[in-house]
Amino acid sequence: MHELSIREMSEALRDRRISSRELTQHFLDRIAHFDARLNSFITVTPERALQQADAADARLAQGADTAPPLLGIPLAEKDIFCTEGVRTSCGSKMLDNFIAPYSATAVRKLHDEAGAVLLGKCNMDEFAMGSSNETSFYGPVKNPWDETRVPGGSSGGSAAAVAASLAPAATATDTGGSIRQPAALTGLTGIKPTYGRVSRYGMIAFASSLDQGGVLAHSAEDAAYVLQAMAGFDPRDSTSVDRPVEDYTATLNAPLKGLRIGLPGEYFTDGLDAKVRVAIDAATEVFRQLGAEVRPVSLPHAALAVPTYYVVAPAEASSNLSRYDGVRYGHRTEGATSLEELYRKSRAEGFGAEVQRRIMVGTYVLSHGYYDAYYRQAQKVRRLIAQDFDAAFQQVDMLLGPTTTDIAFKLGEKTADPVSMYLNDVYTIAANLAGIPAMNLPCGFKTVGDAELPIGLQLMGSAFTEARLLNAAHQYQQATGWHQRRPVNFE
Amino acid sequence: MSLGLEQVHQIATLARLELTDEQTERYSGQLSAILELVDELRAADTTGVEAMNHPLGMTQRLRPDTATEPNRRDAFQEVAPAVDNGLYLVPKVI
Numbered sequence: 001m002h003e004l005s006i007r008e009m010s011e012a013l014r015d016r017r018i019s020s021r022e023l024t025q026h027f028l029d030r031i032a033h034f035d036a037r038l039n040s041f042i043t044v045t046p047e048r049a050l051q052q053a054d055a056a057d058a059r060l061a062q063g064a065d066t067a068p069p070l071l072g073i074p075l076a077e078k079d080i081f082c083t084e085g086v087r088t089s090c091g092s093k094m095l096d097n098f099i100a101p102y103s104a105t106a107v108r109k110l111h112d113e114a115g116a117v118l119l120g121k122c123n124m125d126e127f128a129m130g131s132s133n134e135t136s137f138y139g140p141v142k143n144p145w146d147e148t149r150v151p152g153g154s155s156g157g158s159a160a161a162v163a164a165s166l167a168p169a170a171t172a173t174d175t176g177g178s179i180r181q182p183a184a185l186t187g188l189t190g191i192k193p194t195y196g197r198v199s200r201y202g203m204i205a206f207a208s209s210l211d212q213g214g215v216l217a218h219s220a221e222d223a224a225y226v227l228q229a230m231a232g233f234d235p236r237d238s239t240s241v242d243r244p245v246e247d248y249t250a251t252l253n254a255p256l257k258g259l260r261i262g263l264p265g266e267y268f269t270d271g272l273d274a275k276v277r278v279a280i281d282a283a284t285e286v287f288r289q290l291g292a293e294v295r296p297v298s299l300p301h302a303a304l305a306v307p308t309y310y311v312v313a314p315a316e317a318s319s320n321l322s323r324y325d326g327v328r329y330g331h332r333t334e335g336a337t338s339l340e341e342l343y344r345k346s347r348a349e350g351f352g353a354e355v356q357r358r359i360m361v362g363t364y365v366l367s368h369g370y371y372d373a374y375y376r377q378a379q380k381v382r383r384l385i386a387q388d389f390d391a392a393f394q395q396v397d398m399l400l401g402p403t404t405t406d407i408a409f410k411l412g413e414k415t416a417d418p419v420s421m422y423l424n425d426v427y428t429i430a431a432n433l434a435g436i437p438a439m440n441l442p443c444g445f446k447t448v449g450d451a452e453l454p455i456g457l458q459l460m461g462s463a464f465t466e467a468r469l470l471n472a473a474h475q476y477q478q479a480t481g482w483h484q485r486r487p488v489n490f491e
Numbered sequence: 492m493s494l495g496l497e498q499v500h501q502i503a504t505l506a507r508l509e510l511t512d513e514q515t516e517r518y519s520g521q522l523s524a525i526l527e528l529v530d531e532l533r534a535a536d537t538t539g540v541e542a543m544n545h546p547l548g549m550t551q552r553l554r555p556d557t558a559t560e561p562n563r564r565d566a567f568q569e570v571a572p573a574v575d576n577g578l579y580l581v582p583k584v585i
Binding site: 235242303307327329337342343345347348357360361363374377419432434463 | 508527
């Protein structure tokens, strides 16, 4: 049952071959059976899930014709999306006791409007700051392809849960690669839409000019169904874009003949693993055979994306996270005798080391005397990076390159050195700085010892070209079978 | 750019984070390494480049100044560590 696509599940529900209760129970059973090994969920919500499943079954019994496609389909949420009445921790001790008093717009759209069933809330790096899911207060998540390796981050729980088929798909967020990098390391299809396409209302803020919600799923088709239900204008998010949402599933089967694909030379340099490169080259050839025209392009400022990001993101984080003061919600220290002490101790106890580092970097680059040299300069370089993409999209329709330099690394391998962890995002960060949509799709495997580890390729498009990216990804997935592979130890 | 213990202490004060001596020492090395990474930005020629505040170049949307949300003070205060009579409690300020 768990190997069905979302479309197949939806059809089975409509034809009454299965009920949402059976489907939901099946995934809850899989979570109960497997998740002790992966730690992909922070909170599982079985009672609520079965109630929602029963409600979906009741609606389906009244007539399936008008039912939205996700009605009765179980989904998992990254624990960064506020879910009314459910603990929403953001992977932090700071919010370990936080029962969200309202739901994020994305959650409301998926569950209240589209009728999807909430299985639970997925583990993540604390406040989405990390690339390995090792900064979570709730412990690291394991990669289902090799449990000694990381699933990537920050949406590592969402990725591991979907990769091990503990949920058909999951929501995630991407500030510098947090959807695409875990998708690459766990063999999933993951899409970060254009900035402003999915509402950020109720999505706990990390870096507000970069954060964007999206989807982790097995295929472009599954991702299209979920994104369709999540995306759209929201008056409650001042950066939400008031523009109609395209029909993502309608154009999946459009032929790729004449599609112009650019290969950014800066993404194919020495830092890229040779086997990853071979897989990307082979995938490029598949696109060519599907009718795409492939040509080299240049993103001259690509090397500055990581340094730009590590000024802009911490600066915004230090502002956003100033709200955690031990007064209105979240962790509060015991026995403070002054307000100042209450702030300092609550924040010192509630935040983990990576979050503290980023708050301090952000505080520093925004402080008097350093603002122009760091923050202002980073904002200018950000424009140069965005202009590189504008120029490239004058010549081609989308860009193709690697998502990561190599396959999943070992747990603990990079935790001692923050900078080596930051360099994981070297290919993903630029899309966030430019606000453009980007996605990962699996394109091969690298054998290491007894394990086979997934390799991912990245497609990037100009603003609001999600439908075209999903179309290209779907066509590639019709021609190849990488996205259908599942880790053997989770059958 | 490297950060000494005193600077780290000053930043932590601004950020309202209480650090132990051991943390200050560790962060001093780590933050210096991060700043070394971002120092690459200084070499970029940004003469005449306008700072980018918003990825899509949008400006803030405005809405009519009318109340749209119901008052849910009780629900929001349910998650507060200490409240009394609708007020948030903190240690004595004056």
